Amino acid sequence: MKIAISAQGTDMASEVDPRFGRARYFVIFDTDRDRITQVIDNQAAQDAAHGAGIGAATKVAEAGAETVITGRVGPKAFAVLHAAGIKIVSNIAGRVKDAVENFINGKAHPADGPGCDAHSGQGMGMGGRRGGGAFRGGGAGGGRGGCGCRRN
Amino acid sequence: MHFEVVVPEADEEAADAAEIDPMKVAIASGKGGTGKTSVAVALALSAQGSVEFLDCDVEEPNAHFFLKPEIRLCEDISLEVPVVIQERCNYCGKCRDMCRFNAITVFGETIMTFPDMCHSCGGCFLVCPQEALEVGRRLIGTVELGTTGRGIGFVQGRLRIGEAMAPPLIRAVKARSTDSRTVIIDCPPGTSCPAMVAVRDADYCLLVTEPTPFGLHDLKIMTGVLKRLKVSHGVVLNRAGLGDDTLEHWCLDKGIPIHLKIPFSRKIAEAYAKGIPMTEVDKDLRDAFTRLILEIGK
Numbered sequence: 001m002k003i004a005i006s007a008q009g010t011d012m013a014s015e016v017d018p019r020f021g022r023a024r025y026f027v028i029f030d031t032d033r034d035r036i037t038q039v040i041d042n043q044a045a046q047d048a049a050h051g052a053g054i055g056a057a058t059k060v061a062e063a064g065a066e067t068v069i070t071g072r073v074g075p076k077a078f079a080v081l082h083a084a085g086i087k088i089v090s091n092i093a094g095r096v097k098d099a100v101e102n103f104i105n106g107k108a109h110p111a112d113g114p115g116c117d118a119h120s121g122q123g124m125g126m127g128g129r130r131g132g133g134a135f136r137g138g139g140a141g142g143g144r145g146g147c148g149c150r151r152n
Numbered sequence: 153m154h155f156e157v158v159v160p161e162a163d164e165e166a167a168d169a170a171e172i173d174p175m176k177v178a179i180a181s182g183k184g185g186t187g188k189t190s191v192a193v194a195l196a197l198s199a200q201g202s203v204e205f206l207d208c209d210v211e212e213p214n215a216h217f218f219l220k221p222e223i224r225l226c227e228d229i230s231l232e233v234p235v236v237i238q239e240r241c242n243y244c245g246k247c248r249d250m251c252r253f254n255a256i257t258v259f260g261e262t263i264m265t266f267p268d269m270c271h272s273c274g275g276c277f278l279v280c281p282q283e284a285l286e287v288g289r290r291l292i293g294t295v296e297l298g299t300t301g302r303g304i305g306f307v308q309g310r311l312r313i314g315e316a317m318a319p320p321l322i323r324a325v326k327a328r329s330t331d332s333r334t335v336i337i338d339c340p341p342g343t344s345c346p347a348m349v350a351v352r353d354a355d356y357c358l359l360v361t362e363p364t365p366f367g368l369h370d371l372k373i374m375t376g377v378l379k380r381l382k383v384s385h386g387v388v389l390n391r392a393g394l395g396d397d398t399l400e401h402w403c404l405d406k407g408i409p410i411h412l413k414i415p416f417s418r419k420i421a422e423a424y425a426k427g428i429p430m431t432e433v434d435k436d437l438r439d440a441f442t443r444l445i446l447e448i449g450k
């Protein structure tokens with residue numbers, strides 16, 4: 001199984017990046033091989049004025065990750081990850097190595113809602129064709145991230 | 153009540169209201185609460201000939217409290233956003249790569265749109281090789297049109313609650329302006345996109361500010377932006393006498409005219425609270441605004 005960890009660096013000693021959408025890198029850790037198999041440079045999403053979370057979640061989905069370990073996930077990224085059937089383990093800080101170990105040892109669990117760091121939004125999910133590929137079709141457009149908080 | 157109008161030469165000719173050219177005056181301020189709307193309303197009420205008031209402060213349109221227009225028409229304003237025709241989409245991702253706003257994304261065999269992120273640029277429709285996108289609509293707000301008791305044409309935009317994209321709505325408000333001799337544009341406060349869209353193509357911009365350090369800070373930003381937009385501008389100093397004269401010195405230094413100083417007055421504040429324009433409670437102030445309109449029309 002592949003885990004995507006938002007990270008400030010490219011190796012196991014890096015710190016987990018608290019931001020999902022604007023994370024510097026995503027480290028893809030393959031539990032079957034017990035090593036990092038891919039590093040995604042998220043610079044483009046970092047530079048995006050809007051929707052960094054959507055872009056980041058898309059890349060993570062395309063890398064075939066089944067779980068994301070990060071600090072906070074906004075509602076739009078949540079909608080994409082949810083549609084891709086990816087589990088989210090949020091509120092994680094510290095080193096990538098520890099985050100991965102804790103997750104494998106069952107000390108960190110997936111959350112079931114977006115974090116409170118982004119303004120509410122909605123996605124219109126469109127189910128894809130069935131069968132084949134690592135992606136669940138599912139017309140799951142994430143609902144409103146109705147946490148009531150506003151940016152700034 | 154004292155106030156001062158800084159009219160360099162009040163020549164006879166300028167007093168002849170019939171001689172001014174049509175003009176669009178934008179009323180802006182670096183932050184909210186400076187009395188921007190009060191000044192805009194006072195100007196509209198003091199101008200001669202056909203007048204039109206555009207309330208472009210679409211997040212909080214409040215000029216209607218003072219002008220009390222009768223609204224005749226209310227239009228919904230929406231943006232064109234893509235809607236996917238599933239059977240045609242082959243998940244090639246061209247739309248996603250095209251979209252600068254991440255309003256559409258594709259991964260595996262899933263395509264998702266985020267209508268509230270869409271800027272309606274039309275790019276995705278153009279690049280889709282499958283003609284798999286059709287036009288849907290996202291309501292961003294309404295535009296209301298009417299007339300006040302004194303015959304002032306009135307247009308206001310009202311952004312849908314939760315909607316973030318004010319500029320297209322502001323453009324819609326401005327597009328509904330007819331060619332009145334004087335068009336008063338009440339701009340959104342601040343120096344970001346919405347304010348710029350409202351100010352753009354005005355003949356003149358009046359910056360309403362207060363003689364405080366914050367007022368000066370915002371004024372510096374605003375004048376910088378207006379210079380770049382090539383919109384000539386001057387200052388209306390509200391609640392004059394409350395702060396110090398640093399701001400006035402700065403204006404003098406930069407050659408930015410201070411057209412009018414409105415002192416802090418209990419009478420004006422009380423009238424404001426009741427929705428009464430300041431020009432209604434102070435005849436001298438009304439004359440001052442009439443002269444101000446003539447002055448900037450030159």
Ligand code: SF4
Nearest residue numbers: 251270271273274276
């Ligand atoms: S119209 Fe433009 S902004 Fe909207 S989804 Fe298409 S490409 Fe993106």
Ligand code: SF4
Nearest residue numbers: 241242244245247280
């Ligand atoms: S460009 Fe058209 S066919 Fe390709 S993914 Fe987008 S909607 Fe589907």
